[in-house]
Amino acid sequence: xxxxxxxxxxxxxxxxxxxxxxxxxxxxxxxxxxxxxxxxxxxxxxxxxxxxxxxxxxxxxxxxxxxxxxxxxxxxxxxxxxxxxxxxxxxxxxxxxxxxxxxxxxxxxxxxxxxxxxxxxxxxxxxxxxxxxxxxxxxxxxxxxxxxxxxxxxxxxxxxxxxxxxxxxxxxxxxxxxxxxxxxxxxxxx
Numbered sequence: 001x002x003x004x005x006x007x008x009x010x011x012x013x014x015x016x017x018x019x020x021x022x023x024x025x026x027x028x029x030x031x032x033x034x035x036x037x038x039x040x041x042x043x044x045x046x047x048x049x050x051x052x053x054x055x056x057x058x059x060x061x062x063x064x065x066x067x068x069x070x071x072x073x074x075x076x077x078x079x080x081x082x083x084x085x086x087x088x089x090x091x092x093x094x095x096x097x098x099x100x101x102x103x104x105x106x107x108x109x110x111x112x113x114x115x116x117x118x119x120x121x122x123x124x125x126x127x128x129x130x131x132x133x134x135x136x137x138x139x140x141x142x143x144x145x146x147x148x149x150x151x152x153x154x155x156x157x158x159x160x161x162x163x164x165x166x167x168x169x170x171x172x173x174x175x176x177x178x179x180x181x182x183x184x185x186x187x188x189x190x
Contacts (some may be wrong), residue, residue: 034074046074046170122159
């Protein structure tokens with residue numbers, strides 16, 4: 001049995017288009033928030049490690065503990081957003097899975113970082129390229145695609161500089177690869 005094609009009125013078609021535009025704007029707003037939130041958090045954490053290292057603080061990496069409540073906040077906020085919208089598109093699920101996979105990889109690197117003498121910055125910058133680049137493709141947003149590409153370049157620089165300069169490279173990477181595209185994404189929704 002062949003399903004009948006549904007004939008839509010002009011008003012129904014306009015309503016569908018309006019709904020799709022609204023959903024796209026919501027998606028852009030959600031994504032810009034996370035890029036800006038995590039961008040500032042990670043840039044400041046990198047700068048904190050850099051400054052504390054220069055001040056010869058014994059445990060400069062403790063700055064990274066600020067990411068624990070940030071992860072909790074992000075998960076709670078994301079769950080509330082999904083509950084409010086009542087649905088999730090295929091692209092949203094792909095994006096969420098991609099970033100969740102990224103988080104699992106970073107957690108694994110931190111947990112077993114002692115195996116590579118905690119030389120994590122270049123590796124994390126390298127893997128940051130993947131979800132950033134893919135998010136740019138999913139959102140069809142060239143500044144994020146460029147940000148993902150720049151992450152690869154910043155990771156190479158981070159591999160080549162002295163260990164104490166790696167957090168500084170990480171901060172610059174976050175500014176150019178997350179924050180600038182994040183603000184551009186936010187401006188795009190307005």
